[in-house]
Amino acid sequence: MVATEFMSTEKNNLIFGIHAVEMALKAGDQVTEIWLQKDAQNKRLLNLLMAVEKSGLRINRVSLQDLDRLCNERHQGVVASIHAVHLKSEKDLKVALKQWDKPLILILDCIEDPRNLGACLRSADAAGVTAVVFGKDKSASITPITHKTAAGAVEHLELFQVTNLVRAIEAIKEAGVWVYGTALDEASMDIYQADLTGPVAIILGNEGKGLRHLVKQSCDHLIHIPMAGEVQSLNVSVATGVALFEVVRQRNLA
Known part of the structure; x- marks a missing residue:
């Protein structure tokens, strides 16, 4: 027609x-x-x-x-x-957690740029993540820009948009998943020294502020990507790719 x-x-x-x-x-x-x-x-x-x-x-x-x-x-x-993208809820997440065996979950805390969101989703799809979880407030939504940057990943991922991210994290932990937050903090460990071979959730924070305080407190462990140069941080989508593929690398060697 x-x-x-x-x-x-x-x-x-x-x-x-x-x-x-x-x-x-x-x-x-x-x-x-x-x-x-x-x-x-x-x-x-x-x-x-x-x-x-x-x-x-x-x-x-x-x-x-x-x-x-x-x-x-x-x-x-x-x-x-x-058709509008179907975003699953926190209730759906709790049901799905009972069905997953050794999941790899990506959690995004207040990613504001739709391009960054799309790039994170592209990396998530490439790494074979089980699901992506992000909040409704202070976060970018799935826009045309997100679709373009994600290069088709949106259509193939399990996406959960939740009202309360901390509550969702607690549900993930209760399901036996270890939650690792990325933060350059005195308490954080080198990502390459962390054991990421089990059921794992990786949290990436806001482009400028990183993880919110309550989200950071909800993590089982904090991890960071060691930097060899003068720059002390990576773009959130780049950090997402590095972190997820370190999980993939460790699992392939386990």
């Missing part, structure tokens, strides 16, 4: 960029409609058009200017509408 008029669309249900749309299409029934640059010559975009035509989805062939009005980010000639 081809149309030239934009439908009324919730902005937060839009994704953009060739790779993000390709991954959403592969995820199944995520995509509901697509807007594609009508005079595009990009080979990847034309291949995407062929895939969409085969799927039977509604295709809107529109001008570059129309796409710019629909999405003010670097869209690469394609924007898609998707």
